[in-house]
Amino acid sequence: MLRIEGLTKRFGDKNAVDNVTLSIPKGEMVGVIGRSGAGKSTLLRMLNRLADATSGSIVCEERNVTTLKGASLRAWRRDTAMIFQQFNLVGRLDVLTNVLLGRLNHRSAALTLVKSFSQDDKIRAIAALERLDMGHLLAQRAETLSGGQQQRVAIARALVQEPKVILADEPIASLDPRNTQVVMDALFRINREDGITVICNLHHLDIASKYCDRLIGMAAGKVVFDGPPLALTTEIAAELYGIEAKDAGAEALDALDAIAASEAQRAKQNVA
Numbered sequence: 001m002l003r004i005e006g007l008t009k010r011f012g013d014k015n016a017v018d019n020v021t022l023s024i025p026k027g028e029m030v031g032v033i034g035r036s037g038a039g040k041s042t043l044l045r046m047l048n049r050l051a052d053a054t055s056g057s058i059v060c061e062e063r064n065v066t067t068l069k070g071a072s073l074r075a076w077r078r079d080t081a082m083i084f085q086q087f088n089l090v091g092r093l094d095v096l097t098n099v100l101l102g103r104l105n106h107r108s109a110a111l112t113l114v115k116s117f118s119q120d121d122k123i124r125a126i127a128a129l130e131r132l133d134m135g136h137l138l139a140q141r142a143e144t145l146s147g148g149q150q151q152r153v154a155i156a157r158a159l160v161q162e163p164k165v166i167l168a169d170e171p172i173a174s175l176d177p178r179n180t181q182v183v184m185d186a187l188f189r190i191n192r193e194d195g196i197t198v199i200c201n202l203h204h205l206d207i208a209s210k211y212c213d214r215l216i217g218m219a220a221g222k223v224v225f226d227g228p229p230l231a232l233t234t235e236i237a238a239e240l241y242g243i244e245a246k247d248a249g250a251e252a253l254d255a256l257d258a259i260a261a262s263e264a265q266r267a268k269q270n271v272a
């Protein structure tokens with residue numbers, strides 16, 4: 001269980017994240033939604049301690065994450081793997097080595113310096129790649145892969161960290177619809193099969209509604225919605241996506257139609 005209490009991040013005179021309080025149970029698949037600048041990335045970065053909170057706290061199983069330092073901070077970062085929109089692979093290194101980099105924080109400082117990996121590390125890395133259907137490309141340089149393939153390598157790298165939580169910051173923003181589905185399916189499977197909590201920033205409400213148990217809607221740094229996709233109303237979707245982006249608003253409304261249709265379908269099945 002992750003408990004976030006009164007979390008605030010201030011940049012200059014603006015609160016990027018403004019007094020956010022949330023509890024996230026272990027194993028939940030959570031979509032953080034909202035338009036550009038709503039504070040989604042800043043929230044995720046604070047969870048991983050890539051950014052420090054201005055005030056408030058994050059507590060996970062008795063660990064006060066906001067005050068961790070040194071080895072305990074490194075252990076927390078190992079427990080919370082990040083996945084980024086731009087994949088963050090080392091392009092000139094092969095796929096297997098990129099995945100092995102996820103093992104570095106399981107090793108002593110000396111071994112980390114020489115980047116020596118054990119047989120066990122290699123077996124884990126290959127297993128993770130195979131799980132993501134990428135085993136056949138392990139010797140290929142990362143920079144030669146498509147975006148969807150690179151993101152699958154990044155997910156494999158996150159997996160070998162053996163995290164408790166995966167924090168995915170717009171993991172599909174650079175991908176076409178087919179790769180979007182492959183990557184979201186992979187995150188969903190990891191969530192369901194391994195029980196890893198997944199917190200995923202997503203621009204697209206339809207994708208978030210399809211894959212997530214719970215949506216957290218942010219606007220101007222605040223949580224303005226927190227509930228299952230079916231509880232999202234047209235009014236809240238409009239608040240989340242706003243007048244600023246007509247397209248996103250239209251998309252939100254389309255997604256609401258899709259949600260209503262799937263609810264009707266489910267109701268029909270229950271009656272039958």
Ligand SMILES: Nc1ncnc2c1ncn2[C@@H]1O[C@H](COP(=O)(O)OP(=O)(O)OP(=O)(O)O)[C@@H](O)[C@H]1O
Pocket residue numbers: 011015016017034035036037038039040041042043
């Ligand atoms: N390092 C920074 N310095 C100053 N302002 C920042 C910094 N990082 C973020 N902000 C501001 O904080 C607010 C929230 O940004 P954030 O990136 O968290 O939003 P977001 O919802 O993730 O947006 P996007 O979907 O575009 O990534 C924005 O107004 C942004 O300009």
